[in-house]
Amino acid sequence: MRISTNMMLNDTLNNVETSYQNYVDAQQSLATGKKLNQPSDDPAGTSQALSLEESLGQLTQYVQNMNTANSFMENTDTALASVTNLIQQARSLAVQSASDTVSNAQRQNLAYQINTIIQQIGALGNSKDGSRYLFGGQKATTPPFTGSNGTFVYQGGTVANGNANLTVDIAQGESIVTNVTGDQVFTGVLSTLTQLSNDMTNNNLTAISNTDLTNLDSSLSSVTQARAMLGANVQRINSSLQRNSAVQENFTNLLSQIQDVDISQAAVRLQSSQLAYQAALTATSKGFQQSLLDYIK
């Protein structure tokens, strides 16, 4: 093939440009650490990467939901533990007061203690987690128990009114109920204790030992049941958190495979492209040194 002067120039220019472009690309990928900078870098990978990012965003959101739920349930459990203690105290007071060795005056004193316990339990019924009342169902912004003269009336959400459950999504398509409503636990306890207090005041020993103690036991077991339900849900959340973090790790790795540069590969590519660029430059500078013009005198 006949080679014209410009042909050699153009070919050399093209070669230098190509090898320079490769060199710059290699440098950029090493500098940014990313091989996926725009969809055209890897169209299928882009869609995968976007899906993974979305899933990771959602997983993080679920972790946030679960942390909120855990805190709410732990606070609920703490309140219910205090209620258990108070019921046990009330029970021993009831047992004490059921004995005929106790004078009527002493029994009045015990009734007074029961009234104090009623106030304490009532106050626990209005405990909060942050701004939310723990036992008000979906009516979590107003105190669930109101009343005067030592009585407590439940105002919160109920199953019957369809506003009992506080539900939290903990994974895609999976949700749990995080709360216990006041009417499920407190209303029974409070009415039993009020009855006990009345029976004590009236020295009705038969009622105390026959009905009140039985009722106290069943109140205690309903609180225990509620706590067991909470415990089970906390466990479910903890295992879901573990699963979530395993999936997050997996997705993060996948994402990194799609969008991050393999540093050692990129370093090798930079070296070889630099070498190619230098070679092209050398060839260019040598190639144009010689011409017939050098020899015509």
Place this chain on the structure above:
Amino acid sequence: MSNSFLGINTAGSALIANQAVLDVISQNVSNVNTPGYSQQTANLTQMPPYTDTGVAFQSTQIGTGVQVSSITRATDEFVTQRLLSATANQSQSNQLETTLNEVQGLYNEPGTNGLSNLMNTFFTSFQTLATNSEDSGIRTTVISNAQAMTGMFNSVSTGLTNMTTNLQGSIQSTITQANNLVGQIAKLNQQIMDGVVNDTHPNDLMDQRDQIISQLGNLVGVTTSQELSPSGQPNGMVDVYIGGMSIVQGTQSYKIPTQTETINNQPYLVNDGTPVQISGGSLGGMVQSINLIAGYQSNLDTIASTLITQVNQLHSSGYGLDGETGLNFFTGTNAATIQVNPELVSNPNAIAASTAPAAGQSVSASNGDNASAISNLANTSIFGNNSILQQYNANISKIGADAQSFTNDYNNQTQIVQQLQSMQSSVSGVNIDEQMTNMLQYQRSYQAAAEMVTNINSMLDSLLSMVQ
């Protein structure tokens, strides 16, 4: 008997001819870097011989010297034609690559400002709302996340619309530019034909015309054919066509139609209602770009309108903290018009995070079930098996695939063009070493002829001194 001055005349013709050859070499060397220049060759022939009867020659012919019979340019018509079509393809894919890069820039994926992340953040903020539905701070966050998302929808949509407007403007200016070139080709045809008729070998005009045709081919793919005179010989003129439509016929040029359309993703000009396919050129790329952008725009509108319908449907059935119900979350119908309902912006408590209360009940502040339902739209299959997010991701993937294929096209076409340019340059390009070699050759010939003149001159001197 031959003229005493025959020899000096013969040597004189050599001086003139060699001088002319050196002039052509000089022209070649001068134009070594001129784009479109084809190297020229001075063709030498003998002068008509002289017949004489005389003492020295017994009725025989004697040569009278040398002359330049023609100056021709070196071209390969076949390579030129192929280069014309390859260049048109190259500039078409270059235009498409540019368009797609701009589109990718608008979508800004993958990145935190892309719609994928903004839509996902929008949906997950409804999750936060679901667990804190009474929290007015979180309600405000939901609104601002929604506004970030609608803002990006608006901005991508506006960007795509602006691109189309700009491309339409470029199409018209490209056609104007092309019409100008078409006129020049017709004028050059006239001048070249005049030259051919008068046998003056208008090489430089032909180079100029080739150069203009190549510029035209960059703008819009054209084919050319040599015109023949009635005797079957090329008359020097070139006819130019776009698709099957003639735009230069000898000395006559025709205006390129300004209306364009796309049929089956292929670009066309509409000539008096008849579609004429555009085979490449930046014009072809622009027409095709507008069609592609319209497709992306429509896909984006589908995402936006689905989002509007689905979210509104759930939202309007839910209840706000203030008991408000029946409100849409979004106003607008597509990517350009989607907005967060201004009523919600001014009163975030009206965001319907709660489901309907039971009969006779008022709305419960901490019922976030509707917010949770809206949030779960992120993973609901709406487009076949695809959720809104997946469908959007598939759209982005398609844009990426288009961009990748046009970039590959452009790189391939560039290689083809470079190869053909090399072939053309191999035939038409100037080689300095070659020209220098020729220069030495003809310089020597010129010196030899000059020496002849000197010698004959001294012979004539001797002759004249005899007379004295």
